[in-house]
Amino acid sequence: MTIIDAIIQGIVQGLTEFLPVSSSGHLAITQHITGTAGEGNLFFNVMLHVGTLVAVIAFYHKLVWSLIKEFFLMIKDIFTGKFKWSQMNYERNMIVMLVIALLPLFLMFIPVPGTDLKVKDLADIFAGAQILIVTACSLLLTSVLLSLGIYFNSKNTRAGFKHMRGSTNGTRGKDTYTVVDALCVGLMQVAAALLPGVSRSGSTLAVGEMRGINKQKALDFTFVMAIPSILAAALLEGLDAVKNPELINVDLPVIIVGVVVSAVVGYLAIVIFKWFLKSDKMIIFVIYTAVVGIAFIVISVIEINTGHNLFTGAPAAL
Numbered sequence: 001m002t003i004i005d006a007i008i009q010g011i012v013q014g015l016t017e018f019l020p021v022s023s024s025g026h027l028a029i030t031q032h033i034t035g036t037a038g039e040g041n042l043f044f045n046v047m048l049h050v051g052t053l054v055a056v057i058a059f060y061h062k063l064v065w066s067l068i069k070e071f072f073l074m075i076k077d078i079f080t081g082k083f084k085w086s087q088m089n090y091e092r093n094m095i096v097m098l099v100i101a102l103l104p105l106f107l108m109f110i111p112v113p114g115t116d117l118k119v120k121d122l123a124d125i126f127a128g129a130q131i132l133i134v135t136a137c138s139l140l141l142t143s144v145l146l147s148l149g150i151y152f153n154s155k156n157t158r159a160g161f162k163h164m165r166g167s168t169n170g171t172r173g174k175d176t177y178t179v180v181d182a183l184c185v186g187l188m189q190v191a192a193a194l195l196p197g198v199s200r201s202g203s204t205l206a207v208g209e210m211r212g213i214n215k216q217k218a219l220d221f222t223f224v225m226a227i228p229s230i231l232a233a234a235l236l237e238g239l240d241a242v243k244n245p246e247l248i249n250v251d252l253p254v255i256i257v258g259v260v261v262s263a264v265v266g267y268l269a270i271v272i273f274k275w276f277l278k279s280d281k282m283i284i285f286v287i288y289t290a291v292v293g294i295a296f297i298v299i300s301v302i303e304i305n306t307g308h309n310l311f312t313g314a315p316a317a318l
Helices: 003-018 023-034 039-059 061-079 090-109 119-127 133-166 179-194 200-210 215-243 252-278 283-306
Strands: none
Touching: 003 023, 003 039, 003 252, 023 039, 023 119, 023 133, 039 061, 039 215, 039 252, 061 090, 061 215, 090 119, 090 179, 090 215, 119 133, 119 179, 133 200, 133 283, 179 200, 179 215, 200 215, 215 252
């Protein structure tokens, strides 16, 4: 892999990690087109995620710091008997619900019956596939989920305006999550982790909106939830790399360039996403993911019939 490849993939990762179009799906597509797909790039992919981790921490540094401080205050109250579930402030609610939303990730370690694989290994298989039929169908699923998010956000807004006419406490959705809300978002995150093409940010945002959460609060929850998720993925892949050094076939300068580019572009992507959501222009992402999904379904069918990668000419098989 060259520096140019690292820059291209860093841009793709930075944009698609936070924009609701699926970073894993677009990385799979980029590597499919350039002929750089394969197991050896899994570690590089994780390092690109580390770059976007830097971006989200930089953007939400005030919220992250307030959550860290509130976490220790909450621990103190728990041990002194002062903690009350019904009296949690916004930060404490977010901390508790983030923990609950992350619990479904343990499903990734369940063994797949009849194989030596765990559920999480399926994600690597789908992402490294020579033909992108799973990725293409998953992009269509992202389009559907974003459409549902738009519908339910509009419903929440109408309900908020209706409530405002009869009260001074009108709202456009809830500000805080319940246990059920958090579990639904967590399960959706597992699905997004397994299927390259299902946008983690888009799908978890949509689920939050379906559960009646204010769209901006749902987006903040989604982005903050990415921090432990990316850390866990980087740790797991790092351990695999230590055990299997052959997984790392990319030079250090290439990795550094990719990380820096993904961090800078990722920060800009967060700004862009929040603007699109605030101005109700999410339909652009619905159309985009649908068009790309359909296009690669057609490409995948052609490659299945010909047995060759349409872009590189290399042999390709399911």
